[in-house]
Amino acid sequence: MTEQKSLPIISLENVDLTLGQAVSAVHVLKNVSLDIEAGQSVGIVGPSGSGKSTLLMVLAGLEKVDRGEVRIAGHNISTMTEDQAAAFRGANIGIVFQSFHLIPNMTALENVAVPLELAGRKDAFAVAERELHAVGLGERLTHYPSELSGGEQQRVAIARALAPSPKILIADEPTGNLDTATGKQIADLLFAKQRENGLTLVLVTHDPALAARCDREVPVRSGRIEERAVPDSLQHTVTISA
Numbered sequence: 235m236t237e238q239k240s241l242p243i244i245s246l247e248n249v250d251l252t253l254g255q256a257v258s259a260v261h262v263l264k265n266v267s268l269d270i271e272a273g274q275s276v277g278i279v280g281p282s283g284s285g286k287s288t289l290l291m292v293l294a295g296l297e298k299v300d301r302g303e304v305r306i307a308g309h310n311i312s313t314m315t316e317d318q319a320a321a322f323r324g325a326n327i328g329i330v331f332q333s334f335h336l337i338p339n340m341t342a343l344e345n346v347a348v349p350l351e352l353a354g355r356k357d358a359f360a361v362a363e364r365e366l367h368a369v370g371l372g373e374r375l376t377h378y379p380s381e382l383s384g385g386e387q388q389r390v391a392i393a394r395a396l397a398p399s400p401k402i403l404i405a406d407e408p409t410g411n412l413d414t415a416t417g418k419q420i421a422d423l424l425f426a427k428q429r430e431n432g433l434t435l436v437l438v439t440h441d442p443a444l445a446a447r448c449d450r451e452v453p454v455r456s457g458r459i460e461e462r463a464v465p466d467s468l469q470h471t472v473t474i475s476a
């Protein structure tokens with residue numbers, strides 16, 4: 235019997251992207267290729283300004299590439315219209331932005347319930363409440379973002395991204411504003427979702443401990459990735475030659 239290699243859930247092929255105009259133009263991503271298997275956790279690491287957040291925006295279809303292809307779950311997100319990409323994200327991808335993007339005039343509970351309501355879930359508020367409890371914010375349901383600390387806002391954003399049970403979670407510094415103990419709790423929650431639900435995790439992080447917990451670290455340097463997916467057959471084999 236021949237072993238079937240599953241298609242990567244995320245695949246970038248020779249992606250180039252320049253942001254800004256004229257003198258402020260920056261060639262941010264340079265011929266980037268990256269395959270991520272379903273259910274894998276990947277830590278995107280690298281110096282400030284190397285292109286990590288831009289890479290996440292590209293993966294989420296929020297930034298169009300100049301060249302190359304971005305395929306998510308077999309769909310070419312680079313050729314979708316904005317509406318198609320938004321619907322696709324809603325059904326498949328949870329996103330935690332560096333600046334959270336919470337809706338200021340909605341409570342924590344309402345912020346988390348919004349994507350569920352948009353998906354037509356009748357149990358939106360019950361699920362939202364459960365997710366807020368899971369990130370340790372059961373006592374902050376009716377607080378508005380301006381009444382929450384930075385770390386609490388970050389956890390609302392994580393609860394909102396996880397609530398619709400996406401296939402993929404893309405998160406920019408998900409523990410960046412948290413103390414060590416709370417950061418570990420959030421990381422535990424994310425890796426539990428990976429283990430139990432097969433969630434694919436793509437995390438940008440400056441935290442070496444969080445990166446080390448991922449199945450794989452992808453280093454970004456000046457807009458380039460040197461690493462390419464290790465074939466399955468080699469992934470769990472470590473050979474030490476004397």
Ligand SMILES: Nc1ncnc2c1ncn2[C@@H]1O[C@H](COP(=O)(O)OP(=O)(O)OP(=O)(O)O)[C@@H](O)[C@H]1O
Nearest residue numbers: 253254258260262281282283284285286287288289
């Ligand atoms: N709209 C834009 N116009 C011009 N340059 C941009 C634009 N957006 C980002 N850049 C540049 O692209 C580079 C990569 O930015 P990006 O935010 O992806 O870096 P990063 O690796 O996530 O950094 P950090 O770790 O500091 O968050 C930076 O040098 C930034 O100045």
